[in-house]
Amino acid sequence: MFACIYDRIVSKTAATDSENETGFSPLVDLAFTFSPLVEQTKADTVVFDVTGQDLLFGTHPNVLANELNAQNDSVRNVADEIARRAAKLNLKINIAIAANPDAAIHAARCCKGTTIIDGDDVLLHLAPLSIRKLDYSLARVEADRAEEIQATFALWGVCTFGDLARLPLAGVAERLGQDGVRLQKLAQGKTDRQIHLVRPPIGFEQSLELEDPISELEPFSFILSRLLNQLCANLHEYALATNELRLRLVTERCLEYRLQSGISAANEKDPTEVGVLNTCDLHERTITLPVPMRDPKTLLRLLLFDIEAQPPSAPIIKVSISAQPVKPRASQTGLFIPLAPEPEKLEITLARLAKLVGGENVGSPESLDAHRPDSFRMKRFRLATQRKKSRSNLQSVIRNPQSVMGFRMFRPAWRVDVETIQGKPTRISARGQASTRIRGQVVCAAGPWRGSGDWWRSDVWARDEWDVALVDPNARESKVICRIYRDLTNEQWFVEGIYD
């Protein structure tokens, strides 16, 4: 059985934009309170499946005398319940319940109040309806063709559904084709189709309000796990993944503040307003993932690492996680491409490394376009997606027959005591980190090379560089070649690094 609700007000005003916070019109919301199988045929018409509703709204079976009466009563009760709920929502509607959705639609549009059509009485109810009320779109007839058919019906003297229903099928088919046949079935109330379901909005956000505040990470991980499992299940259902997770934690103090301020619960949904009230108690984190993923275990670990690195300031009272849905990663690797870390595993490893040595100390180095020595920045390590032209044999790997001399840069540069003769270093002594030292007689020196830059900034640099070879007669080590420089801004000497 299908019920159709026709909103008389909407049909007159043609206000189709009256959507509530769920994104649906009130008619659809009303239908969803009865059944998940809902079709919004037009802005003013909604059809939904009420099969099985008698278990909820039907008369008690012990009271009934026979089965037929029981069925009629249950359908009547469903219709009454729809009318009652519509009245609560101030909707002025027509209700029709029939065995097929198209018959219910026509009955609801043409008959005021509640119409209940039994399986055998379809034609009785539809026959007197004007042929002008026939919905051609239900028979998939285009507008131009519909006008032609309407003119034909006028010529034939067909004024009602009954007139069309009684025409011989072969004659209709001969003159109007398959469109005519479908329209005749509509008029007879004998169509058989599946309703086009309205999908509820895809929710990739999970939230949970806790009864007791949580201040420890371990019990909180169980809550996160539950929410992430649900979130990933939703993503999986729609064959999607996520590349951005947003975690929003409302802490205890924030809630107290809100209650004291008398902020309504409606305002709580507006993150900007809450942020204005007390930003420090609203802990928000965004985790951007390099590749789309939907593995709840991986996401849980990443969230836990993030919370561990930057914990909220007070016990958590409410948690919500939202995911940005994107298409999942589709990659095909070649047989002869070297193995690379799995993206999910790599993300967890990077998070662990960041926890171990600090996030700013992990990543890919990137040289900056500047003249200042050792100017670089760390960027997030991402697996290279673009393949370069692969080299096939060993000889091609050895691109440059001259290998490049390595240099080890001391960060920060070591302060060094330098003995000079006429500005040239002759002996140096420096002590670095972890009691390492560089000292000795300069046996070979080359320089100076003067460099300067950034004179328009406060951290201007200017220096004279020397390459020096040292020999320490007391040390076991052989000659050490290092680069030293004299800072011209403060006339101090430093060891920049060692050639190695």
Added chain:
Amino acid sequence: MNAAVTKKQIESTLTDRFGDVFERFERLPPKTLSTGIGEIDNALHGFPRGAITEIHGTASSGRTSLLLSALAAATSQEEICALVDCSDTFDLSSAAKAEVDFDRLLWIRCGHNLERAFKAVDLILHAGGFGLVALNLCDVPAKTVRRVISTWWFRFRRALENTPNALIVLTPIAAVHSCAALVLEVKSEASVWSNSLSLLSENRYSSFTAQPEHGGHLSLVQTSLPTFSSNKDSHFLQAMNIRVNRERPVEWQTREIKFKAHFH
């Protein structure tokens, strides 16, 4: 000969009772990763995969040059590499000259913390997929490296087994011992300087600046004031001659491996 025959007889007798317990698995030749230096690749066939390679030597011996060549070769082969830098001394300028692909290099700066460095290597090895992992302990004092407990090395060796990944450890002294499949000692033999040169040790009371003559020879010209070089290259050290000794595995006939590391 008799001992070998007797051993074979005992094995054949016991095989009937205990099956093929004496059958040794045929070990395949180890896969290697190119060092990027032709001389070393010709002699050693590269760094072994699934094992630890130790490169030790004193300061300015050429360890970093060898590492940069290996990183450049590995990244050019689309391997993902990781460099665990204990003392934060990785120089981007020389690495860029060596053509290291930074997009395929994960650099972990451990801020002179040895324990963090070892933990970072452990995490990376267990994550898998990194073709070359390098642990740079060059600037850690030798006595500190000597105190590293051997379980770390055993743990790394176990993590690397049956994987296509190679671990290179750069140390001031030999510290990995039996856990390393390949131990190389590097030594700098000589350094080649450019034409602008001051030889102060020979005459400390007067300064000389070299002027290039025809044929590239040096002539020492006395100068009263420091002369600023007009060389467009910022540095004067041109090249280093580096000798590599293989300490492990030991071979009867040792081959001398030498290569030259150039500044440019």
